Amino acid sequence: MSPEVLKEAEKEGSSREFFFRLLELLSEGRLSRREIKALNHREVIKEIVKANSLEEYFFPGRAKNIYNALRNAFRLRERAQVEREWEGKLKSWREEFEELLLKAASSYLLKVKDEELLRELYERDWLLPSDILNSFPGGNFEEWIVRVSTAEFLEGRLEGWLELPPFKRREKVLRDILKAYRLNCLELAIYGLFPQCEGVIWDTFVKENTLEADIEELIRKRSRKFVTIQYATKLLLQEVFGKGELPPFLNHLSFVDYKEGTLNRHAIGHGVAVNFGTGENFLKLFFFLDFLAEIISYIFKSKR
Numbered sequence: 001m002s003p004e005v006l007k008e009a010e011k012e013g014s015s016r017e018f019f020f021r022l023l024e025l026l027s028e029g030r031l032s033r034r035e036i037k038a039l040n041h042r043e044v045i046k047e048i049v050k051a052n053s054l055e056e057y058f059f060p061g062r063a064k065n066i067y068n069a070l071r072n073a074f075r076l077r078e079r080a081q082v083e084r085e086w087e088g089k090l091k092s093w094r095e096e097f098e099e100l101l102l103k104a105a106s107s108y109l110l111k112v113k114d115e116e117l118l119r120e121l122y123e124r125d126w127l128l129p130s131d132i133l134n135s136f137p138g139g140n141f142e143e144w145i146v147r148v149s150t151a152e153f154l155e156g157r158l159e160g161w162l163e164l165p166p167f168k169r170r171e172k173v174l175r176d177i178l179k180a181y182r183l184n185c186l187e188l189a190i191y192g193l194f195p196q197c198e199g200v201i202w203d204t205f206v207k208e209n210t211l212e213a214d215i216e217e218l219i220r221k222r223s224r225k226f227v228t229i230q231y232a233t234k235l236l237l238q239e240v241f242g243k244g245e246l247p248p249f250l251n252h253l254s255f256v257d258y259k260e261g262t263l264n265r266h267a268i269g270h271g272v273a274v275n276f277g278t279g280e281n282f283l284k285l286f287f288f289l290d291f292l293a294e295i296i297s298y299i300f301k302s303k304r
Contacts, residue, residue: 105239166203186277
């Protein structure tokens with residue numbers, strides 16, 4: 001039975017009407033509704049089940065009626081086919097995804113001059129691009145990074161991001177975030193930055209299709225959101241910092257455990273946090289996005 005016939009029959013509201021429409025389509029209009037009514041429906045449905053290899057999906061005892069059992073059988077078979085296709089492609093996609101991220105992490109580490117400093121700052125929730133890390137002259141890092149991070153300096157960093165398609169697509173949002181930073185509207189700027197971290201990863205691996213495996217259609221068919229931010233970030237952190245868990249500002253946190261003033265995506269996104277608008281919190285998130293920009297740049301280079 002062709003997918004087109006099933007799709008057309010599925011437009012009917014009830015399972016009984018689905019059955020009638022199915023027979024009309026299969027007979028190419030030769031069977032009238034009266035003739036279909038006169039048939040032994042149970043026997044006809046059994047023949048349809050056998051002809052379409054639906055035996056393992058046909059459960060008349062569990063269904064409201066035999067028409068419903070037939071319709072469910074077709075739906076279960078389609079779901080099983082999509083699931084098998086998903087598992088096969090997901091395995092291929094995951095392997096390629098990991099290979100790209102591991103190569104990017106390696107490129108990043110080759111540029112880092114002081115890996116001990118890298119890990120020390122990570123413990124304080126600073127995930128930085130290699131050139132910023134290499135520029136640190138010593139002393140109090142927090143004081144230094146706040147001092148050098150003028151609005152003009154951050155705008156210069158943003159210009160570098162815009163060479164990458166995932167960042168270019170959200171240029172207006174990113175420029176507006178820096179406008180909020182200039183106006184000292186730090187809470188709004190932080191609100192704006194958090195979703196961009198997830199967005200650029202999604203764009204890199206799905207929208208811009210840097211992977212050969214095409215999972216976008218499967219995601220759509222399964223009606224699921226395939227969240228890559230946590231998986232990608234955990235894999236990166238494992239390779240770069242030797243840590244497999246997310247930093248506190250990205251991790252899920254019970255609201256009762258949240259300490260006001262700290263940076264946490266979950267608490268801020270749900271409106272639990274209100275007094276988080278500090279320059280240091282903004283810069284931690286800004287430079288994390290800057291770190292992602294460096295990683296994504298290596299990924300795009302490797303696919304050229």
